[in-house]
Structure formats: C-alpha cells, structure tokens
Amino acid sequence: xxxxxxxxxxxxxxxxxxxxxxxxxxxxxxxxxxxxxxxxxxxxxxxxxxxxxxxxxxxxxxxxxxxxxxxxxxxxxxxxxxxxxxxxxxxxxxxxxxxxxxxxxxxxxxxxxxxxxxxxxxxxxxxxxxxxxxxxxxxxxxxxxxxxxxxxxxxxxxxxxxxxxxxxxxxxxxxxxxxxxxxxxxxxxxxxxxxxxxxxxxxxxx
Amino acid sequence: xxxxxxxxxxxxxxxxxxxxxxxxxxxxxxxxxxxxxxxxxxxxxxxxxxxxxxxxxxxxxxxxxxxxxxxxxxxxxxxxxxxxxxxxxxxxxxxxxxxxxxxxxxxxxxxxxxxxxxxxxxxxxxxxxxxxxxxxxxxxxxxxxxxxxxxxxxxxxxxxxxxxxxxxxxxxxxxxxxxxxxxxxxxxxxxxxxxxxxxxxxxxxx
DNA sequence: CGAGGTAAATTAACGGTGTTAAGTAAGTGA
DNA sequence: TCACTTACTTAACACCGTTAATTTACCTCG
Numbered sequence: 001x002x003x004x005x006x007x008x009x010x011x012x013x014x015x016x017x018x019x020x021x022x023x024x025x026x027x028x029x030x031x032x033x034x035x036x037x038x039x040x041x042x043x044x045x046x047x048x049x050x051x052x053x054x055x056x057x058x059x060x061x062x063x064x065x066x067x068x069x070x071x072x073x074x075x076x077x078x079x080x081x082x083x084x085x086x087x088x089x090x091x092x093x094x095x096x097x098x099x100x101x102x103x104x105x106x107x108x109x110x111x112x113x114x115x116x117x118x119x120x121x122x123x124x125x126x127x128x129x130x131x132x133x134x135x136x137x138x139x140x141x142x143x144x145x146x147x148x149x150x151x152x153x154x155x156x157x158x159x160x161x162x163x164x165x166x167x168x169x170x171x172x173x174x175x176x177x178x179x180x181x182x183x184x185x186x187x188x189x190x191x192x193x194x195x196x197x198x199x200x201x202x203x204x205x206x
Numbered sequence: 207x208x209x210x211x212x213x214x215x216x217x218x219x220x221x222x223x224x225x226x227x228x229x230x231x232x233x234x235x236x237x238x239x240x241x242x243x244x245x246x247x248x249x250x251x252x253x254x255x256x257x258x259x260x261x262x263x264x265x266x267x268x269x270x271x272x273x274x275x276x277x278x279x280x281x282x283x284x285x286x287x288x289x290x291x292x293x294x295x296x297x298x299x300x301x302x303x304x305x306x307x308x309x310x311x312x313x314x315x316x317x318x319x320x321x322x323x324x325x326x327x328x329x330x331x332x333x334x335x336x337x338x339x340x341x342x343x344x345x346x347x348x349x350x351x352x353x354x355x356x357x358x359x360x361x362x363x364x365x366x367x368x369x370x371x372x373x374x375x376x377x378x379x380x381x382x383x384x385x386x387x388x389x390x391x392x393x394x395x396x397x398x399x400x401x402x403x404x405x406x407x408x409x410x411x412x
Numbered sequence: 413c414g415a416g417g418t419a420a421a422t423t424a425a426c427g428g429t430g431t432t433a434a435g436t437a438a439g440t441g442a
Numbered sequence: 443t444c445a446c447t448t449a450c451t452t453a454a455c456a457c458c459g460t461t462a463a464t465t466t467a468c469c470t471c472g
Contacts, residue, residue: 014420030321035458046422048460057459113319115236115383125386159390163398170376177321180331184365192369192412200406206398220449241429252451254431263430 015053017043023064027106031061058117061110068107069131072100076138086145087198093142094168094194097135101172102186113173139165146201153205160201167197221259223249229270236312237267264323267316274313275337278306282344292351293404299348300374300400303341307378308392319379345371352407359411366407373403 021042025034036057040047054060079093101108111132116125125132140161146152147160154160171193175186183189200206227248231240242263246253260266285299307314317338322331331338346367352358353366360366377399381392389395406412 036460037458048423049421051460052420109321113379113383115315116386156390159394159398160402162390162395163402166376166380166395166399167373167403168376169380170372170374173319173379174372174375177319178331180322184362184368188365189368189372192365193372195410195412196366196369196406197373197402198406199410199412200402200404203409204401204405206401206405242431243429254452255450257431258449 014043014045014049018050018053018060019064019067022060023067026061026064027104030106031110065107065111066131068104069111069135072097073131073134073138075100076135080138080141086142086149087151087202090139090142090146090164091194091198093138094164095190097139097168098172098175098190101169102175105176108172109176112169113177136161136165152201153203154201155205159206163206164197164201167193220249220251220255224256224259224266225270225273228266229273232267232270233310233312237316271313271317272337274310275317275341278303279337279340279344281306282341286344286347292348292355293357293408296345296348296352296370297400297404299344300370301396303345303374304378304381304396308381311382314378315382318375319383342367342371358407359409360407361411365412369412370403370407373399 018039022034022039025039025042036050037047039060040050050060054063075096076093079089079096082089101112140157143152143157143161143164147155147157152160171190174181175183175189224245228240228245231245231248242256243253245266246256256266260269281302282299285295285302288295307318346363349358349363349367349370353361353363358366377396380387381389381395
C-alpha cells in the first residue's frame, strides 16, 4: 500500500528543500534580511506553503540551526574520543567551538546571540536534547577530566566550565559582529583567550 | 535677535524628547519591538517628524546608545583615576563594564551584539570618538599599568586587552541572552571570568 | 469508471513595518 | 502685505509575517 509512506517521504523531502533554500539565503544575507516570500520564490512554491511545514519563521530558523549544530556535536565527539592529555583535549574542543562559530556566523548568532522571545518555553532550551546544552556537556566532561587528572587548582567544574564557555563565546561573538575591529589577529585572540583561561584555571582556585 | 537661537534650542529639545521616548520604550521592549509609529504616538507627533531629526531608525538607535555609553565612560574614568594596585583597578574596571551591560541590556545588545549592516562606514566605529573604542582605551591603559608594574608575565598589552575585552563581553552577552541557563550564579561567573583571566595573564606569557 | 473525500498548495487579505514625496500651516523679514 | 522659510502632517509605497478561504490533485471505494 505504501502510499502513506511515499507521501510522508515526499513531505519530508519538501521540508528539507525549504530548509536548504532558507539556510542558503540565510547564510548569505542573515536571517532578518530574508523574507518568507523570498524563500518561497527560491523553491518555487507559494509563501504560505512553508507554513504547512513550519509553524512560523522562528521554528524554521530553529530547525536550521539544530541541523547545523549537529555537526558541531559530531566534531566535538571526535575530539573527546581521542586519548591523551586532557588539557590538550580541552583546548582542542574550545578551538573547535570557536572555529565552528566563525564558519557559521549566522547560525551561531541565532542560537547564542539572540534572546528568546518571552513567550517561548525556556525549559526546552535547557533540556539535554538542545544542541547548545549538548555542546556544553562536552565541555563539562573535558573539565572534569582535567580536574580528575589534577591539572587544575580549581575544583568547581561547573564554574570552570561556564567561565570557559563564556570566554570562547566572547571571542566568537566579537569576531563575528566586530570583524572590522583592529584585532591583533583572529587566531591570536582565539589562542590568547584559550591559553589565558586555561592558565588561570591551572594557576588559581577562582 | 535671538530667534535663530531659540529655534535651535527648541529643535534640540524635541530631538531629546524623541530620544527619551524612544529610549524608554526601547529599554522596556527592545529595539526591534518598537516601531517608529509607536515612538511618534508617545510624543504626540506624526511618525515622519522623527525623520526630521534622525536619518533613520538606526541613527536614532545609535544616538541613544551613544548617550548611554557616555555614562559607562564616566564610571570608568572614576575608576581609572583612583590610585592603588593596578590589578585591582583593572578588575574593578572589568566588573563595572559587565555591570553596565547587565543594567542596559538593550543598549549593550545594539552596540556590541548586533552586526553593522554592510553599507555603513565601518571606519566610524573604530575612531576614537566611538564610545566602544573609548571604553576599550580605558582597558588598554589599565593593562599597560599592570605590565609596567611588572604584575603580568604577558608583555603584549594589545593582545591582553583584547582577550580581556572578549572575556567580559562573553559573560555579559551570555548573561543577557541566556538568563535562563542554570548559571552557578551571575556574580560567581562574572568573578570567575575576571579572576581566571587575570590569573592567566599573571601566570603565563600567552 | 466515476463519486467522494482528503491532503497539498494557492489566492487574497489583514494589520503591521520603515520610509519618502507632496502638501499645509505658521511665523519671519522686507 | 507678500514672498520665503521652517516645522510638521497626510498619503502613499513597497515590503513584512501570518491567517482564512479556496482551488487543485490525487487516492480510495463503490
């Protein structure tokens, strides 16, 4: 009978096509500069069709960002699985995070630099499924390993993790929004942040 | 004759009234949720009147943010003028920066978390008049003092300053956009960031 | 085959946005 | 008094996200 299945497959296909078209425009011009009508034009459907697949523009955006962040999770998984010095692993993970943000500035901006509207369910974004939280969990595991290996003077893994996250987020977001600032060099600032924070955690119980 | 002067004064007055009304709405509801029409309603003028005083919505926003950031500059001036341990001064300055951001989340967001449209003159935002750059200059001076006093292993003042800025920006912006995240405590994270970074600069030549 | 039902997609419309062009009313200077 | 300037408003344009009503296309069943 497979008709239902085929329909469902086609439906998934168009959904993906919408996401791809939107994502492309979105990467090129930024979320707020891409209208539903333009996305619709691109896939040669009427604008309202999109609403059959996504509740609204925000949900479309969120789906696209989730898809992208899945790739970050993959990268972090690989890094975490490698054996060796936990400090080096931590540093590599932090670097991967920043690089990912710079490679996907619009997705990064939507996910981490845009406040959620008051009406949304904030619980949802703190649950383990949320891509951001998953990425943060990797960080926490790295930090635990460092503390367990006696590399850090600091013993508060949670505080250390949150500090590290805020640090790499700081560089990432500033490099994205203020790319014209006379940075001493993108790579240098990234390295500067990671090395300084790690050195601080090694040196002092904050 | 003084007519011209009186007119100019009145004109300045309405300009300020527009800025005040806009700023108030803007603080309450965020820039993107406040329309020119609503601002106009508030001051009981027609929407187009605003365009006699500001080129567009972006310029109005920019003027408001500049006005607010002048206050930060004031605070930082006071801190910089105090004698004592340069490290303590640096830490107090960094803390003032974060606190200012959290007190003025919408202004902070507009100034530091929103990318400038491609068409604007980026030069303008790197010039010494720009509020952001002025604030950064304070930071740089603090860092110079620390290096001069032999407190830092690091000798690259520019890199250290940029790293510190990125760090405090990271906490500030994350606390603004992700206030629902299970932080170990806002004050703790802020302190964690400042202490860790400073400890890192003291301990290592990054 | 043909009727009926259903899912998918469309058209038309609503109420909003930032912004511009054209028009008006008041006050100034000769 | 009359022309000119200044301050402001009205009307309109071209867009936006989104909803409701409607059409089209297809599948199922008698």
